[in-house]
Amino acid sequence: MNNTSKPVYLKLRDIISESILDGEYSEGDMLPSVRAFAIEQGANPLTVAKAYQGFQEDGLVTVKRGVGMFVASGAKIKLRDAQRADFIKNIWPPVERQMKRLNIELDELLENEA
Amino acid sequence: MNNTSKPVYLKLRDIISESILDGEYSEGDMLPSVRAFAIEQGANPLTVAKAYQGFQEDGLVTVKRGVGMFVASGAKIKLRDAQRADFIKNIWPPVERQMKRLNIELDELLENEA
DNA sequence: CATACTGCTTCACTGCCATAATACAGCGAT
DNA sequence: ATCGCTGTATTATGGCAGTGAAGCAGTATG
Known part of the structure; x- marks a missing residue:
């Protein structure tokens, strides 16, 4: 939804x-390390x-301890x-x-972008 | 714990x-008093x-102190x-x-309800 | 004035978010 | 084995949002 009033860890997840x-x-592929990504995003x-924790719980990333997250x-x-299921059900x-x-009407929403 | 992901005062506002x-x-028209509406909605x-406060700040309701909100x-x-502007701009x-x-596609969203 | 309604103010409790400072544990290359 | 990277755990702290209890303040009515 709105990226401005959202917890940082959720924005990072997005x-x-x-x-x-x-x-x-x-x-x-290896994801950025927690420290590198923290510096990059100005976060802790x-x-x-x-x-990252949420992703491993969902089995979307595998952790090679001492190496990185893939x-x-x-x-x-x-x-x-x-995300499709969530969108259709909740969003x-x-x-x-x-x-x-x-x-x-959908028309006035779709006209605004060429 | 929090099955209601949205704050109560925002739900009331809606x-x-x-x-x-x-x-x-x-x-x-006079809106329900804070106490009456609280009981009705099971809130504080x-x-x-x-x-209510947000509505008076937006000039949508006028307060007659000691009487009620209109x-x-x-x-x-x-x-x-x-709400239209907010929807188009932010939502x-x-x-x-x-x-x-x-x-x-919009099709698969609109088919689900006839 | 007394009563009963109204909105509103103050104080406090709780939980979540973000940060910090360490410390620990696993892996790979030198 | 050592060094330098990786993720992880612990504990503590500050801030903020949401909620709640009690009481204060304004208004209409009799």
Whole structure:
């Protein structure tokens, strides 16, 4: 949703997600280390670790202790499916409800970008 | 623990908004008192007051101290326009971005409800 | 004035987020 | 084995948001 009023570790998680979905990090690639990513994003290493933690719990990254964290096999599809399901179940319904309440048509939303 | 991911005072705010937009409370009508609405919604009076507070700051309700809170003149249109603007500016863009990223077509969203 | 409603203010508790300073543990190259 | 990287655990602290209890303040009515 809004990236401005969101906890840092969730924003970091979104950045990783998008990087994987967009192919910036392919399966088997090593993700930035917690320390490197922390410096890059101006965050605390522990906050980055907290963001990474969710991915390993979901099996999207595998940890080689002492080496680094790597994008797991099938992570891209798995991530895509999970986000699609979440979007359809949790994101879209309130959006559609709001559109109906405010009489917003899809046309006026799609015109705004060529 | 927190099955309700959204703060109570924001949910209350949404309820008020919808009631005004749907015409349940017309302009000049008195809104439920903080205590009455608190009991009705199973919330704390202070939480209700906090929800109401945002509306008076936006000039959508006028306060007659010691009497009650009343829907301001032009509140419905004002509220509708504000929510439309917010939707188009803040809500829709990330939704659309996510749809593109996940290759979600509008068709599969609109089919689910006939 | 007394009563009963109204909104609102103050103080405090709780939980979550982010940060910090260490310290520990695993791996690879020199 | 040592050095330098990797992730992880511990404990503590500051800040902030959400909620709640009690009481203060304004208004209408009799």
